Amino acid sequence: MWLPVWSLRWLTVTAHTVIVSKLLLTKMDEQxxxxxxxxMEACDVKRKANLWQQKLDEQASKSRANPFSQNFTGETSxxxxxxxxxxxxxxxSLTDIRGKQAASWVDHEVDKLVGEILKIGRFDPSExxxxxVAFGELFLHYQDISNTVVGIxxxxxxxxxxxxxxxxxxxHSSKNVKITxxx
Numbered sequence: 083m084w085l086p087v088w089s090l091r092w093l094t095v096t097a098h099t100v101i102v103s104k105l106l107l108t109k110m111d112e113q114x115x116x117x118x119x120x121x122m123e124a125c126d127v128k129r130k131a132n133l134w135q136q137k138l139d140e141q142a143s144k145s146r147a148n149p150f151s152q153n154f155t156g157e158t159s160x161x162x163x164x165x166x167x168x169x170x171x172x173x174x175s176l177t178d179i180r181g182k183q184a185a186s187w188v189d190h191e192v193d194k195l196v197g198e199i200l201k202i203g204r205f206d207p208s209e210x211x212x213x214x215v216a217f218g219e220l221f222l223h224y225q226d227i228s229n230t231v232v233g234i235x236x237x238x239x240x241x242x243x244x245x246x247x248x249x250x251x252x253x254h255s256s257k258n259v260k261i262t263x264x265x
Contacts, residue, residue, distance in 0.1 A: 188234070191228070191230065191234045191237075192234060192237055192238045192241060192243055194227070194228075195224070195231070195235065195238055195244075196238065196243050196244065196263050196265065198220070198223065198224060198227065199213055199214075199215050199244065199261060199263040200263055202220070203215040203261075206260075206262070209260075212262050212264065213262070213263045214260050214261065214262045215260075215261055216257060216258055216259065216260060216261070217251050217256050217257055217258070217259045217260075217261055218253075218258065220261060221257070232250070232251055235251060235261065236249075242264060243263070243264055244261055244262060244263055245261075245262050245264060246259050246260060246261045246262065247259055
């Protein structure tokens with residue numbers, strides 16, 4: 083089957099170009115197939131060129147708003163951000179995803195630490211019947227579980243899951259500090 087050139091051009095403009103083109107490829111002569119293939123490739127190139135231009139425009143916009151860029155215009159896109167959004171990664175970005183994964187890991191580690199305190203601690207009436215353990219004892223017990231006991235204790239204190247005196251605990255000098263599991 084042979085189609086005139088004008089009909090091939092019309093086919094490439096319509097929305098169902100690819101479907102119709104693939105059907106026609108099987109019933110065309112060699113010359114018609116070549117014309118149709120080149121028309122299909124031209125449409126694909128235009129689509130890719132438009133996509134590339136869109137990416138370039140987005141990057142140029144970000145560059146104009148970035149104070150560290152040579153293209154900085156003095157107008158930032160931060161004016162529309164609320165206090166909660168400022169200093170946070172863009173929702174759904176890789177940075178946002180990594181941050182959520184890290185927070186989840188810390189929550190898991192805090193739960194594990196509190197569980198170990200409840201397991202090895204003694205219930206102290208002076209602390210309202212809550213489980214308490216000396217830091218030295220916890221450090222020795224927890225060293226086989228994880229090497230991050232001090233950091234996880236700090237995160238647990240920040241999340242109000244444990245309480246103890248001071249900001250930072252040290253292996254030898256803080257061995258008698260009482261750690262109390264709050265939940």
